[in-house]
Structures are given as C-alpha cells and as structure tokens.
Amino acid sequence: MNYLARRLMTFPLVMLGVSVLVFVSIRLVPGDAITAMLGTEAGLLTPDQRAALEAYFGIDQGWFTQYWRWLAGAVQGDLGVSVTFGKPVLDVILERFPLTLELALLSMVIALAIGLPAGIFAATRNEKPSDLAVRIFAMIGQSTPNFVFALLAIYVLSVGFGVLPAMGEFTPFLENPLRNLGQMILPALTLGFAFAAAVTRISRSAMLDILSDDYIRTARAKGVPARKVIWRHALPNALIPVVTLSGVEFGYLLGGAVIVEQIFALPGLGRMVLDAILQRDYALVQGSVLFIALNFMIVNLLVDLAYAMLDPRIRLGGK
Amino acid sequence: MQLLRAIFSHSSGRIGGAIVGLYIIIAILGLLGITPHDPLMQFRVDRLHAPDATYWMGTDLFGRDVASRLMLGISQSFIVAFASVALAAVAGIVLGLAAAWFGGWWDGTIMRFMDVLLAFPAILLALLIIAIVGPGTWTSVMAIAIVYTPIFTRVVRGPALSLKTRDFVDAARTFGSSRNYILTRHLMLNLVAPLTVQVTLALAWGLLTEAGLSFLGLGTQPPASSLGLMLADSRNLMEMAPWLLIFPGIAIMIGILGFNLLGDALRDILDPRTRRSAA
Numbered sequence: 100m101n102y103l104a105r106r107l108m109t110f111p112l113v114m115l116g117v118s119v120l121v122f123v124s125i126r127l128v129p130g131d132a133i134t135a136m137l138g139t140e141a142g143l144l145t146p147d148q149r150a151a152l153e154a155y156f157g158i159d160q161g162w163f164t165q166y167w168r169w170l171a172g173a174v175q176g177d178l179g180v181s182v183t184f185g186k187p188v189l190d191v192i193l194e195r196f197p198l199t200l201e202l203a204l205l206s207m208v209i210a211l212a213i214g215l216p217a218g219i220f221a222a223t224r225n226e227k228p229s230d231l232a233v234r235i236f237a238m239i240g241q242s243t244p245n246f247v248f249a250l251l252a253i254y255v256l257s258v259g260f261g262v263l264p265a266m267g268e269f270t271p272f273l274e275n276p277l278r279n280l281g282q283m284i285l286p287a288l289t290l291g292f293a294f295a296a297a298v299t300r301i302s303r304s305a306m307l308d309i310l311s312d313d314y315i316r317t318a319r320a321k322g323v324p325a326r327k328v329i330w331r332h333a334l335p336n337a338l339i340p341v342v343t344l345s346g347v348e349f350g351y352l353l354g355g356a357v358i359v360e361q362i363f364a365l366p367g368l369g370r371m372v373l374d375a376i377l378q379r380d381y382a383l384v385q386g387s388v389l390f391i392a393l394n395f396m397i398v399n400l401l402v403d404l405a406y407a408m409l410d411p412r413i414r415l416g417g418k
Numbered sequence: 419m420q421l422l423r424a425i426f427s428h429s430s431g432r433i434g435g436a437i438v439g440l441y442i443i444i445a446i447l448g449l450l451g452i453t454p455h456d457p458l459m460q461f462r463v464d465r466l467h468a469p470d471a472t473y474w475m476g477t478d479l480f481g482r483d484v485a486s487r488l489m490l491g492i493s494q495s496f497i498v499a500f501a502s503v504a505l506a507a508v509a510g511i512v513l514g515l516a517a518a519w520f521g522g523w524w525d526g527t528i529m530r531f532m533d534v535l536l537a538f539p540a541i542l543l544a545l546l547i548i549a550i551v552g553p554g555t556w557t558s559v560m561a562i563a564i565v566y567t568p569i570f571t572r573v574v575r576g577p578a579l580s581l582k583t584r585d586f587v588d589a590a591r592t593f594g595s596s597r598n599y600i601l602t603r604h605l606m607l608n609l610v611a612p613l614t615v616q617v618t619l620a621l622a623w624g625l626l627t628e629a630g631l632s633f634l635g636l637g638t639q640p641p642a643s644s645l646g647l648m649l650a651d652s653r654n655l656m657e658m659a660p661w662l663l664i665f666p667g668i669a670i671m672i673g674i675l676g677f678n679l680l681g682d683a684l685r686d687i688l689d690p691r692t693r694r695s696a697a
Contacts, residue, residue, distance in 0.1 A: 109533075113530070117537055125546065238682075242674040243671050243674075244630060246646075247667040250652070250656065254660060254663055257656075257657060351539070354542065357541050376542075388539070395539070396537055
C-alpha cells in the first residue's frame with residue numbers, strides 16, 4: 100500500500116483517540132455546563148427547565164450515549180451546539196480560524212525572512228565574530244518566552260515611542276487590510292521572534308553540514324562562484340530540516356496561541372478554547388480540539404510529502 | 419567528573435553551566451528563606467518603590483520586595499520544572515523501554531497513545547488537566563509531565579529498538595542475564611547520553627511552561643510567588659513601575675537561556691553525530 104494511503108489510515112484512529120480523551124477529560128472538570136452558562140440564575144431554573152436545556156445541548160444522557168451521539172454527528176460534520184455562543188460549534192470555530200491562520204502565516208513569513216538569511220550568513224562565516232553574533236541573538240530569541248517579548252515590546256513602544264499597540268475591536272483582513280495588519284504586526288512579531296531564532300539555528304547547522312560535503316568542494320574546485328555554490332548547490336539540501344521545523348512549528352501555531360492572543364486581546368482559536376474549557380462548553384472544547392488536532396496532523400503529513408519533493412532520495416514508506 | 423570537565427571546556431557549556439548553577443543556588447536560598455526581605459511582607463509605606471539600596475529591585479503594588487519575591491519565584495519555577503521533567507522522564511523511560519522491548523501489540527498501543535497525546539495541542543492539554551484538578555503547583559507539575567511524556571517515550575524507544583538487536587544484548591541473553599538486568603544495565607546505560615540532552619532541554623521548556631501557566635493565572639496561586647505571576651501583575655503597572663516587568667522578565671529569559679546553552683553543549687559533547695557542526 101502506498102505511503103499516503105497508509106498515513107491517511109492512521110488519521111481516523113488518532114482522531115478517535117483524541118476525541119475520546121477530550122470527551123472524557125472535559126467531563127471530569129468539576130461543575131456543570133448549565134450553571135457555568137447561566138451563573139447564579141441557574142438556581143432559579145425549575146427542574147423541568149433545566150432538563151429541557153440539558154436535552155437541547157445533548158448533555159442529558161449517560162456519557163456513552165452522549166459520546167455515541169456526538170461521534171455520529173461529527174462524522175457528518177455536525178459538531179453540536181456551543182453552550183456559550185448558542186451557535187453550531189463549527190460556525191464558531193470557522194469564525195475564529197481566519198485570525199489564527201493569518202497569525203500563523205505572518206509569523207512564519209517573519210521567521211523565514213529573518214531566520215533563513217541569518218542562518219546562511221552565519222554558516223558562511225563559521226566561527227567569525229559575525230557568526231557568533233548571529234548565534235547569540237538566536238540563542239536569546241529561543242530563550243525568550245513570547246509573553247516576555249510581548250510585554251517588553253509593548254513597554255518599549257509605549258514608553259520609548261509613545262505608541263500603543265492597536266488593540267480594541269479586531270478588524271478582519273478583508274474588511275480593512277491596513278488596520279488589520281496594524282493589529283496583527285506585534286503579535287506576529289512576538290510569535291515570529293522565537294520562531295526565527297529556531298529557523299536561524301537549524302538553517303545554520305544544516306548549511307554547515309552541507310558546506311563540508313564533497314560535492315560542494317567539487318563545485319568550488321570547478322570554479323563555481325561562491326554565491327552560486329551557496330544558493331544553487333547547497334541551499335536546496337539545507338532546506339530539508341528547515342521545512343520540517345517550520346512545518347511542525349506552523350502546525351502548533353494553527354492550534355492558536357493562547358498567551359499571545361490573551362495579551363493582545365485577539366479573538367483567535369487559543370483564547371476561544373481556554374474560555375470554552377473554563378465555561379465547560381463541552382461541545383466547543385471537543386469540536387475545537389478535534390479541529391486543531393486534525394490540522395496538526397494534516398500539516399505534518401504535508402511536511403513529510405514536502406520532504407520527498409525536496410530530496411528525491413527519500414522514498415517515503417520504504418523500509 | 420569527566421563530563422563536568424567537558425562541559426567547562428565547551429564555551430556555551432561554561433556559560434550555561436554557570437547560569438544554571440547560580441540559579442540553583444538562588445533557588446535554594448529562596449527555599450530556605452534567605453532573602454533580602456520577607457517575600458510576603460508588605461511594606462505599605464514603600465509601595466511601588468523604585469529600586470535602591472534597601473529594595474534592590476524595587477517593591478510591588480503591595481509594597482513587597484521584588485528581589486525577595488524573585489528569589490522565591492525562581493525556587494518555585496525550579497521545583498515545578500525539575501519535578502515535572504523527572505516524572506516525564508521516568509514515565510517516558512518505562513513506556514519507551516516497554517514499547518521497544520515487548521514490541522508488537524505493546525509497541526502499537528503505547529505509541530498510538532503517544533501519537534494521540536502529541537496530536538493534542540500541548541498547552542491545551544495542560545489547560546484541560548488544570549481545569550479538571552484545579553490550578554496549583556502540583557497540578558502544573560502533572561500537566562507539564564503529561565505533555566512531555568510522549569517526547570521522552572520517543573527518545574527512549576528509537577535507540578532502544580536498535581540497541582535491542584545489537585550483538586552485545588544477544589550475548590547477554592545467551593549468558594542468561596535476566597530481562598530486567600539487560601533493560602537496566604545494557605539498554606539504560608546506553609540511553610543516558612540522549613536522555614541527558616533531552617532532560618536539559620526539557621527543563622528549559624518546563625520553566626517556560628510553568629511561567630506561561632502562572633502568567634495565565636492557572637499555575638502557582640498567590641500569595642505564593644512565581645515568575646509568570648509577577649509578570650502578569652506587572653502588565654498594568656509597567657509604565658509606572660517598569661522594574662516589575664524588567665527584572666522577572668530578564669530572570670526568566672536568562673534561566674531558560676542557561677538550560678538551552680547547557681543542553682546544546684551536552685548534545686555536542688555526548689552525541690558524536692553532531693560533532694561536525696559543533697562549536
């Protein structure tokens with residue numbers, strides 16, 4: 100059986116595992132959804148009203164029945180109704196997803212635009228002061244928690260330049276691209292900073308490895324210009340680990356960036372799931388975690404496929 | 419001893435080792451209560467006092483000494499990081515060895531379960547666990563440990579699988595060595611190198627996650643002190659009292675940097691494959 104088919108076959112199994120795990124764990128959270136939704140007013144409900152609400156949100160039966168009903172809906176694309184939003188879960192997720200996707204893409208663009216050239220530059224100046232400077236910077240970048248970066252950036256901007264990051268109501272990109280980018284740039288830089296540091300480190304070490312290979316020496320001996328050796332001969336091979344790292348990192352970012360969204364008051368996936376957990380919005384937690392896990396697995400599969408495209412020697416699924 | 423010497427002759431190992439050593443001393447002092455002031459004491463007349471000779475790093479909104487709270491916070495962060503990584507490492511070693519040694523059904527079940535945990539977004543998994551048990555120090559330990567277990571399991575299983583088929587293991591078997599002896603002696607000893615590297619890097623990540631969870635208000639609970647908590651408190655006061663932001667922020671950064679540098683150095687020293695690109 101070919102590789103793609105085999106990989107795709109593990110998807111339902113892992114998804115099933117994820118769904119059982121999230122289903123059980125969210126129900127272990129103390130407190131019930133109706134009380135979490137209505138607060139003190141829940142005390143005013145008659146038993147009949149409470150039962151009606153529970154039936155409406157599908158939480159009136161035993162766990163097994165609930166899970167079965169949810170699963171039967173999920174395979175048809177119906178993830179249930181969110182208690183907090185009063186809307187279908189899928190609609191809520193798809194409302195939040197564009198922001199998360201945009202943030203992930205922007206951070207990756209920033210990371211690659213800084214990290215790749217910096218890594219290559221450092222590799223070609225191995226052990227010289229400029230290499231050391233790049234490495235120190237990358238190491239610091241990798242060791243800075245994103246909330247520390249975000250808070251320091253806000254501080255420097257507000258105290259040093261008197262600018263406050265645009266927070267307030269979030270504007271979608273298609274509505275007003277400029278305003279949207281104004282709101283997104285600082286969160287994207289925050290996430291992109293550590294990401295760029297990781298890209299720098301991995302592209303530097305991959306490039307160093309390859310520059311000592313025989314075929315590069317041959318190319319140099321033939322008199323190929325240094326610039327061409329780097330960009331045409333070495334780079335394509337050095338890209339393989341960079342693609343892996345960026346892909347995995349991008350996959351994580353698609354799961355939402357809880358802390359950064361919290362700091363910059365962005366309505367992304369991460370904050371939504373956090374709120375959903377705190378509100379015991381069972382259906383929303385189940386649906387969004389499943390959605391995030393599926394994204395993560397798809398991105399990982401794409402990374403593996405990109406691998407094979409970059410390096411024809413890698414034959415996927417070979418023993 | 420040999421390893422210590424190797425670390426100290428490695429440039430980033432020296433810096434990383436010094437940082438980690440310093441932090442461990444600070445953490446112990448913080449635990450023993452040897453701080454400039456009582457970290458919980460509220461010096462009400464000196465609220466939001468700028469750093470000076472009495473309050474090295476200033477005071478917070480309640481007039482508590484930032485330097486003392488920082489020391490306590492570092493010990494708190496270190497306890498969580500060390501405890502969670504130790505738990506994750508033990509769980510990962512047991513699961514990884516079981517998967518590699520027994521193979522077949524065991525391997526399939528354990529590794530699929532680890533796939534499920536890995537497909538789960540890490541921070542969300544931690545958040546779920548915290549929601550179930552309620553926030554607190556030991557919940558953070560458990561949450562971080564569970565998130566990190568699949569990674570240790572993978573780190574152990576891969577090399578254990580290839581070690582299992584090596585001649586010296588076969589030889590040990592023909593001598594009649596027991597399974598446990600082979601597992602603990604032959605396999606474990608050969609896994610020490612990759613595990614040491616992983617543990618050091620995991621500690622950096624553990625510090626980061628503890629700070630992140632506390633920052634969200636889901637880790638260490640006040641009035642106890644934690645670096646993440648201090649940063650969260652600094653958010654609305656940073657223009658008036660920047661020391662509340664700068665000292666804990668830099669303390670976290672340098673702590674994580676120390677473990678990262680040490681991890682890198684250990685990888686260079688212990689993993690022969692990366693020697694070529696080593697500094």
